[in-house]
Amino acid sequence: MSADEAPTRVSIAAGPLVGPVLRRVVGMFAARADLPLDRLDDAVLVADLVAARAPAHVVDDTVDVALESGTRSLDLRIGPLRAGGGSALVVEAAVPGVGNVIERLADGVEVETEGEQEFLRVRLAYGGSD
Amino acid sequence: MVDDKVSGRFSNRPQGAIDADIRLTLRARPENVPVVRHVVGALGDALDLAPAVIQDMRLAVTEACTNVVRHAYTEGDGWIELVVRPNGDVLEVTVADSGRGIEPSPDTAGPGLGLPLIAALADSFEIERMGNAGSRLVMSFLRTRATPVMGPA
Numbered sequence: 537m538s539a540d541e542a543p544t545r546v547s548i549a550a551g552p553l554v555g556p557v558l559r560r561v562v563g564m565f566a567a568r569a570d571l572p573l574d575r576l577d578d579a580v581l582v583a584d585l586v587a588a589r590a591p592a593h594v595v596d597d598t599v600d601v602a603l604e605s606g607t608r609s610l611d612l613r614i615g616p617l618r619a620g621g622g623s624a625l626v627v628e629a630a631v632p633g634v635g636n637v638i639e640r641l642a643d644g645v646e647v648e649t650e651g652e653q654e655f656l657r658v659r660l661a662y663g664g665s666d
Numbered sequence: 667m668v669d670d671k672v673s674g675r676f677s678n679r680p681q682g683a684i685d686a687d688i689r690l691t692l693r694a695r696p697e698n699v700p701v702v703r704h705v706v707g708a709l710g711d712a713l714d715l716a717p718a719v720i721q722d723m724r725l726a727v728t729e730a731c732t733n734v735v736r737h738a739y740t741e742g743d744g745w746i747e748l749v750v751r752p753n754g755d756v757l758e759v760t761v762a763d764s765g766r767g768i769e770p771s772p773d774t775a776g777p778g779l780g781l782p783l784i785a786a787l788a789d790s791f792e793i794e795r796m797g798n799a800g801s802r803l804v805m806s807f808l809r810t811r812a813t814p815v816m817g818p819a
Contacts, residue, residue: 543692543693544690544691544692544693544698544701545689545690545691546688546689546691546725547688547689548687548688548689550710551687553687553688553709553712553713554708555687555712556708556711557705557709559708560704560705560707560708561690561701561705564701565701565705568697595774612701620755626793638801650792655739660724
């Protein structure tokens with residue numbers, strides 16, 4: 537899923553609106569993907585972490601996220617991020633005493649590189665997803 | 667053709683990127699209209715807008731997006747783009763498409779209540795047509811408003 541292919545893309549200027557907007561969009565698409573409530577909650581938590589950490593790593597002061605919901609699955613592609621930003625975003629999702637929240641909640645975490653830019657792909661799913 | 671009385675201004679400004687605080691791009695499908703509505707509500711809450719403004723903005727954006735879904739694309743899939751740009755005391759909200767824009771579809775006699783409703787709800791609005799490249803409906807809302815247009819009298 538590239539940004540151009542994604543059915544939904546949201547782009548938010550780094551700042552106080554990232555969290556409120558991103559968590560709503562992710563929450564709605566998680567619900568549309570028919571994720572159960574606990575996984576929907578996980579998806580919103582990942583969105584909140586991305587909103588909090590991504591602005592430090594984005595290009596052009598804008599947080600871009602492409603979303604694609606499937607049957608009981610939701611894919612997020614965060615970026616473009618600066619070189620090293622994908623890994624840094626995951627590392628910074630660690631919470632003392634809890635561990636790395638994104639890695640613990642996601643079914644797949646992958647850093648994709650396009651030229652000098654990176655994209656962080658996060659997949660949340662539930663049993664029987666496509 | 668749209669009734670001039672309900673349109674602020676027409677133009678054929680070339681399509682290009684809009685500087686924006688928020689840009690949301692989705693498939694022009696009915697199930698995505700509530701997503702846009704929900705995002706506008708979240709945005710209004712985050713900006714601490716008066717409930718009256720949020721209520722009017724949500725309704726106007728819903729009408730604009732419904733117009734796109736119903737009329738903009740006669741063949742195949744298309745896109746809705748929502749762009750929100752706070753500008754001082756005004757919030758500028760744009761709903762854009764890359765299809766036929768707000769032209770009425772062949773199966774309807776003309777525009778329904780959508781555009782007059784938008785004209786009533788927004789403090790100002792204009793329609794920018796870009797030839798075959800689509801159209802933009804740009805709505806401006808003052809951040810402060812005592813009572814919603816569609817609220818109780």
